[in-house]
Amino acid sequence: MKRSVQLLLALTAALTLAACSTTKPEEEQVDTSAQDAAAQAEAEALARQRAAEEAERQRIAALLDNNVIYFDFDDDSIRSEYVEVLEAHAKYAQNSGKSVTLEGHADERGTPEYNLALGERRAKSVAQLMRTYGVSDSNIDVISFGEESPANPGHTEAAWQENRRVEIKYQ
């Protein structure tokens, strides 16, 4: 009889102890995991956002890095491949408040004075596009160098292609 009572007491004690010891940790685990999950989700979202912003920054930087627009022979229309670049420059100009100078050039074919006018036409084309993106006229300066300042002084088609251009510069 004594032995069974002892066992019963021990068992009760053990159970009580077990009951005590397990109730609190269970509650904490549930709280932390919810918080952890939320925090983790937040962190992941933030990281994704930062990555996206960084990618966008790099995309804009790459566009802005591109500060020369090229043109077809005897033409001053802006090729579609440059519209994105010019949009990036326009936004940059607006946000930074900087003045932008557009330098227009032509290849050597034809007469120098007519090419001076052609260079200006090209720079004005770029200016017009930037204005549609909100850059104010007072922040744009247009200068033509005609055929006088070639990027490539050669006399080949390849050289001429490099010279038919507008260069975007900031003050």
Next chain:
Amino acid sequence: MNYIFKTLAIISISLMALASKAEIQIYITEGRSDARPIAIVPFKFESESAVQGQPPFDFAKIIADDLRRSGKFNPTEISKLPQHPYSIDQVNLEQWRELGVDGVVYGTVSQTASGNYMVSYDLIDPFNDKAIFSADIEEGSYPLIPSSSHLMVLKTKVVDNDNFRWGAHIAADEIYEALTGERGAFATQIAYVEVNRNDPRPYQLFVADSDGFNAKRIFASRSPIMSPTWSPDSSQLSYVTFENGRSEIVIQDIASGQREIVASYKGFNSAPAWSPDGSKMVVVLSKDGNPELYLLELATKQLQRLTRHYAIDTEPSWAPDGKSLIFTSDRGGRPQIYRIRLADKKVDRVTFEGIHNAGAEFTPDGKSIVMVHQANGSYHIAAQDLATGQLTVLTKTTLDESLSIAPNGSMIIFSTVDGGQKVLSAVSMDGRFKARLPATVGEVKAPAWSPFIL
């Protein structure tokens, strides 16, 4: 007249003179087979001074080179001359007739005690016994021997070391006029832009004698120089300068070096063209939104707008009578030559042949224009008769631009690309004579022939 045969002779004209080295050399690339034979006898040298020197240059050779460069004459090789006379009584007309020359030039260079040179020279026509310059000869002052009735030119000049070559060019002009009836343009100068990319100031404006000698640097810049043009009295040059970051028009006095910026408006400032009377200039400004022609009164700097059109209007050139201008406009779609009357600003189109005509100049007689004409992707110099409208292409080079006409209308100098380099080239008004003028250093462009220099 032998139109069919073209002698392709590449004659390098030696420019190794004693004291002066040319910046540009002249290579005849296409000569005329009907160039008139002429004999230029080496002049005799005499010296009165105690120290026997040598004249600084070969007077006769300068004359011979000038006449050869005109394309109209073929000076006889010295080794083939039958005699070397230096005065009229020594001339053996029979021998010269046998040689078959249109003229014989001989003379003397006498060094005076003061170090100057008295140069006397005659031009004789062995076949023609009409003394054309008899008015120059005082009665009884010249030996009346058979050869004197063949005299066409009889002159004496005093020159010094500095104007020795110039005196020879004047002599060449006198001889040229006596033989052709046309005024010579040897005593003239050419302005041009040289680009040397290794130089800290790569863009340089030069003025040289018409034979390339005595090149003098007028202006040097880190930034481009364009469109030099002479004042009618040849004392000033106007040109476009980018020295302040954008195009501006400047006038520079050649002798004093003084410079004045006469147009620096918003947009670009370019294409100065002096009026024949020297009081005005037409310039091209884009300050009012697009390139237009403006008349600039030089005394007051007042501007009068001449053209009103949204197209490009540029490259004005005055008619010799000062009453109208030709200019380039793409108002019809592509560049063509138009004419504007100053009295009423009326504009008419001049060129109808070819998809692109630009950079035109009037000939001195006002009867033709010379322009850059594009055909099949190539840019050639072409002349158009204003009365008939007939267009004649003069060159075979394909990147021609920036032409300038000699003041006697006989020759056109222009910029082109040859052998991978930008060089100057010359072509006679009839297209039959061609020469190439590369620079010794760098690339040359934007030539401007001076008026007659008195």
